Amino acid sequence: MTTLQRKGPSLDFKNGRVDLTHGGGGRAMAQLVEELFIECFDNDALRQRNDQACLAVEAGRVVMTTDGYVISPLFFPGGDIGSLSVHGTINDVAMAGAVPLALSASFIIEEGLPLADLKRIVISMAAASKAAGVPVVTGDTKVVEKGKGDGLFIATTGIGQVPEGVRISGDLARPGDAILISGTMGDHGVAVMSLRESLGFETTLHSDSAALHGLVADMVAAVPAIHCLRDPTRGGLASTLNELASQSGVGMRIREADIPIRQEVRGACELLGLDPLYVANEGKLIAIVPGETAERLLSVMRSHPLGKDSAIIGTVVEDSHHFVQMETSFGGNRVVDWLAGEQLPRIC
Amino acid sequence: MTTLQRKGPSLDFKNGRVDLTHGGGGRAMAQLVEELFIECFDNDALRQRNDQACLAVEAGRVVMTTDGYVISPLFFPGGDIGSLSVHGTINDVAMAGAVPLALSASFIIEEGLPLADLKRIVISMAAASKAAGVPVVTGDTKVVEKGKGDGLFIATTGIGQVPEGVRISGDLARPGDAILISGTMGDHGVAVMSLRESLGFETTLHSDSAALHGLVADMVAAVPAIHCLRDPTRGGLASTLNELASQSGVGMRIREADIPIRQEVRGACELLGLDPLYVANEGKLIAIVPGETAERLLSVMRSHPLGKDSAIIGTVVEDSHHFVQMETSFGGNRVVDWLAGEQLPRIC
Incomplete structure (x- = not known):
């Protein structure tokens, strides 16, 4: 991609930190998207580099669900905010009996977050997405000033299709069930x-x-x-x-x-x-x-x-x-x- | 809804503030969802009270897009974070030539935000959604401690359907255009x-x-x-x-x-x-x-x-x-x- 040809060195994922330019809509953000998100999530829809992903669906019922993840600390035994944000949203799609099709991810990053932490989280998120067979097809990155966030928040949204004949809803419990x-x-x-x-x-x-x-x-x-x-x-x-x-x-x-x-x-x-x-x-x-x-x-x-x-x-x-x-x-x-x-x- | 019958007084939208219980998954959160989100956004999908919304779609191409909104200040001449989060995401759907179907909204609220501000924003968001004819069909609320956020962040995701024959993408510009x-x-x-x-x-x-x-x-x-x-x-x-x-x-x-x-x-x-x-x-x-x-x-x-x-x-x-x-x-x-x-x- 030309973006990369025209700019300087790669991001420093070892010692670098997220700064406000990574959310500014300019060259630094394009670089973060290229070198981290497109690289890790690695799917056709994302590689299109549009502000939206395009997916083929069959006629029928589509479910949509969203969750914000603000867990603290970001890493914990058995996962991290990245894998959690994939699992949690896939599960909310699945709870309608639906087959998950795709996820979107909105990252709200606090200035100063080590790029190494961000990369570790995105790699984990990508691994969870690949293991589940549900790609992260579109996303967004915002950066807020130090002290106005807490490392990283992720909001993931999922869509899925409900098989014909399945009707699962929280209002259907009946005495005797x-x-x-x-x-x-x-x-x-x-x-x-x-x-x-x-x-x-x-x-x-x-x-x-x-x-x-x-x-x-x-x-x-x-x-x-x-x-x-x-x-x-x-x-x-x-x-x-x-x-x-x-x-x-x-x-x-x-x-x-x-x-x-x-x-x-x-x-x-x-x-x-x-x-x-x-x-x-x-x-x-x-x-x-x-x-x-x-x-x-x-x-x-x-x-x-x-x-x-x-x-x-x-x-x-x-x-x-x-x-x-x-x-x-x-x-x-x-x-x-x-x-x-x-x-x-x-x-x- | 029984939730409401079994709890105390209504939320104090005049002098009250958001606290951590409003994001805790218990009674206080259920009350906020009932008295604010379902009340204002007011649509069938949301009234189902499931963790996901179910929508009818035709066979074809669905686009999905997401954006996090972190604008500061929350209110500005010509809008606020709520109306902006509706317009911005509808626009990203529309930029594929697609007809927007629905929005989801993830609220990440800083403890202490006046409930009056939150209500004003949700009312504005609902008005923008109604004016556009694109309902907010599902959502999520998280609350972070004071000093770990900045009032309110909103991540909205939109889905839409692309009419047959339309193919619009950022990689299609050609010399002479x-x-x-x-x-x-x-x-x-x-x-x-x-x-x-x-x-x-x-x-x-x-x-x-x-x-x-x-x-x-x-x-x-x-x-x-x-x-x-x-x-x-x-x-x-x-x-x-x-x-x-x-x-x-x-x-x-x-x-x-x-x-x-x-x-x-x-x-x-x-x-x-x-x-x-x-x-x-x-x-x-x-x-x-x-x-x-x-x-x-x-x-x-x-x-x-x-x-x-x-x-x-x-x-x-x-x-x-x-x-x-x-x-x-x-x-x-x-x-x-x-x-x-x-x-x-x-x-x-």
Whole structure:
């Protein structure tokens, strides 16, 4: 590309830092786009170098979803803001039963961010995108002055196509439906919090950050009648179940003993004063399905690597209050409410 | 919605401030989404309350584009970060000749932002979206601690469908093509800078921020053979022409005398030491078309309210260096290079 022929040396990805010119729309920004984003994400749409990507779609339903990622710190056990921004947005596409087609990425960078950190994040993001088979086809870069941001924020948007016959939505839970989750709860949030609080769990606890569209494709193929799918991210299982109960106008009964939680997560939660049901997950999903299909779906989920710890954790009931109630491990019963305050700021 | 029945009083949009709970994924965030975003944006997709919106599309080509908005200050003559984020992203969709279908919006809010400011911005954004006929169908809210952001950043993504037969791309400029612009240059950047520098031009200078998809639809209908369209935002006319020249592997010759610039913009640029050719626009476009269609396109552009000051400003030439050269008003000739440094930080 001529841009490169006419300018000076390559960017210094070893010792350089992002400055305001990298967001200015001129030569420095063009260089960053060439040497980092086009180089790493490496796909035809991006190589077109237009302000928009062009994609072929079939007639039907397209889903669109967006998420801003502001996680702190930028790197954590099991991932970083880059891989997280790919996984999280793919998952929101997948939760409609849709096949993800493409991602866009908007980078808001604080002046002074080491170019080495930015490159490491973009490489990780590109690796996550390639592993998932969902390209980052277009993007944008802005730089704000030092002290007006916090290293890096990324907003990713995803689009996908919904297969014919699939209709999955948060308002479709019905009394008698079974509630399943695809694995252990709280891994992501506790991994990040342990790092922040220097609890020294780094060697054992990792974020569960993962792209779930492969698991969802298997689930939809086996049980097309799935009613709801949602990933319990911020606010955790408790808040997400409350969202779904409220949206569908139903109540829920779950059993504490059936909710898989890692021993290390349980221990860290005790130390940190957290309830694992409110802690964020980034590679897990909740499925609500007609009761009679639950066992079949469970076996399909368990046979996928990302669903091996799946469990049936409860049922949907009639309840004009739309309460989520939990039978505790001690045989009691308690209402599991929405997250009230802010338990874990900047967890995603 | 039950969420609302089960919680306390409404948000205090008069004296309240955004706090970390509004991004926490719990009850406070649900309330902000209900009382502000769903209320203002008001469309079926958003009312579904899923983490993704579902849209019907026809078979063909879909374009996707994203932009982060970090403009400072948040409010400026002729708009605010909300309306700008709608116009800017619609324009990037339109620059492919596409019909915009929908927008998504990711809000990254600094703790402490007055809820009144956020509401004013969302109302403005909703008004811009409604006026353009392009709904904001899905979104996300994150809150970062005070001092880790700067009031509000918004990343909007747009999707649109390209009509059959239209093929517009930055690499299609050919020697002999005419270069047109849709109006005066530099209005947006100078309006924002004047405000920042307290130059006191507020009464006369306004941002040109506007959605150009209507103008583009007229242009594409009249001249389907348009080769390139691009909006000269950051880096201004000069950088954008250089981008196009580089992408298409051509040179350009433009005439200074034919580039419309408001007298107030010219005056402010002299005071501020700016070159209007490098100043951002947010409601203007560059069109590159086969020479023989230029006059017809010009007359179509001039008959649209957003193109009344359109002009033919030059031609595409063969040039292995891909230089943009300008015949100056004094009869000289100079190379118009890319923006080298950062002239106007956070102009969009």
